[in-house]
Amino acid sequence: MAKIDINVKILRYQPAKDEKPHWQDFAISVEDESTVLDVLNEIHWQHDGTLAYRRSCRSSICGSCAMKVNGRNVLACETPIHRFGTKLKIEPLSGFEILKDLVVDLEPFFAKLKRIRPYLILDKPLPDKEFVQSPQQLEQIGESTLCILCAACSAACPSSWPNSDYLGPAALLKAYRFVFDSRDDGADQRLEIVNDKNGVWRCHTIFNCMEACPKKIKITEYLSRLKVKVVENSL
Amino acid sequence: MDKNFKQTSRSGSLGWLLQRISAVILFILLLFHFITYHFLTTGRSVSYQQVLERAQSWWFPLLQFAFLITALYHGLNGVWSVLEDYTSSKTWRLVWYSLLLTVGVVLLFVGTLTIIKLYTLKAV
Structure with a gap:
């Protein structure tokens, strides 16, 4: 495993302070075999603790971490980042009200x-x-x-x-x-x-x-x- | 729970079934169309006389009329199905439905006139 530098663009929405959703960029370094969920964890744990997203089983069976990555709906926990190259654009599922960042009202x-x-x-x-x-x-x-x-x-x-x-x-x-x-x-x-x-x-x-x-x-x-x-x- | 799924009295089963039936009929009519227009004519170019003879045979107006009715139903029912996705208000549904019905009646009238005109056209 080797480290790679990636750019992650995430649609953020914090209802307490944001009027509408906006994009935020993160430049981070992760293992090249990381999943999208690993990337989100890295951002949440090391860069911005306010980032909200759902996760639970990490085994693609609970269905918590569905989100849109580079225009496609995927489970973050089972999707390796090498599928998208070094640029990721992550947003919540379409058609649902956004509660906070990547968390939608289901x-x-x-x-x-x-x-x-x-x-x-x-x-x-x-x-x-x-x-x-x-x-x-x-x-x-x-x-x-x-x-x-x-x-x-x-x-x-x-x-x-x-x-x-x-x-x-x-x-x-x-x-x-x-x-x-x-x-x-x-x-x-x-x-x-x-x-x-x-x-x-x-x-x-x-x-x-x-x-x-x-x-x-x-x-x-x-x-x-x-x-x-x-x-x-x-x- | 009601705000998440508004049950209506309207089904779409008949429209769905008729859309499939009309698609099959259209496919068969298209085969006839290709055969009559592209394979039954003789010679390299088609003369006015040949077109007139074909248009005034007994089966031609029947084929064209069947085509007209089926294509109109299939097309307009398809558009209505798409419009139903985007229109929930009763007023707008009525407006769109009336508009499609009017378009259907006008095109049916114009199409029928054309078929009759072709059938009754005199030779030069």
């Missing part, structure tokens, strides 16, 4: 998630042991269960930016995950919720969500299947 995001009832709904009695699910049934939900709720997809979706009422790809993916789960009985309720002007029909298959997803989930493909299911159900 309340609307989780409220939309709750809206589609992201839990198993059962009409049938609980089985004596566990639910039995065949490999084919599991294949139906596939990688949609891998979502870590980092909000990178919803923040990358152009349909979300002008319309804060749009459910967004993350909530719709979660709806897909339960609608196509063989153990669940709440498909009709969820399909009714997503069959709305602000539901699945605001998705125009732009593919930004897929590109932004750190877990490489084929979100657009799952949402297309959800649309077909809604139509089948409403005909």
Whole structure:
């Protein structure tokens, strides 16, 4: 490992003193194998302790550190800086209210998630042991269960930016995950919720969500299947 | 929670389905269009007489009219879908919808007139 000099431009916003967000430059020296999170830690610990950002697991599983780096939504903890060269431009996720620096208000995001009832709904009695699910049934939900709720997809979706009422790809993916789960009985309720002007029909298959997803989930493909299911159900 | 997801009474399922159906129809009509315009004509250049004969055969106005209806629906429904992303106020939705409907009716009228004119054109 060797040290390299990099220039980091960060969109700062301290609500106590700033009227609006502004860019601040940092010239720092870090290990060449650093991640974006390492860079932020270096700035926070050695240069400016007031910098605010979310972090937790450092293993790309908690979904806390999603942010925009050089125009792309990434998880700071899993993204090496060599992908961007020696110039980094870091800003908070788009489409959300900035609370402080890189920390955005994710309340609307989780409220939309709750809206589609992201839990198993059962009409049938609980089985004596566990639910039995065949490999084919599991294949139906596939990688949609891998979502870590980092909000990178919803923040990358152009349909979300002008319309804060749009459910967004993350909530719709979660709806897909339960609608196509063989153990669940709440498909009709969820399909009714997503069959709305602000539901699945605001998705125009732009593919930004897929590109932004750190877990490489084929979100657009799952949402297309959800649309077909809604139509089948409403005909 | 309501401020984060305003459930509406409007669905978009029918519009979405019809957009796909009209896309498939447009694709088939485009194939017919290419065949009739580029492969059925004989000789290196197309004469006025040949164009007139084609325009006045029984199938030509039907093909053109189907094209007109499908393309108008597909195009205007697509624009409406984009406008819905950006328009939440009821008044503006009504304004845009009325405008698109008017554009549709005018273009349908002009297109139909053109097809009829071609069909009834006299030979020189």
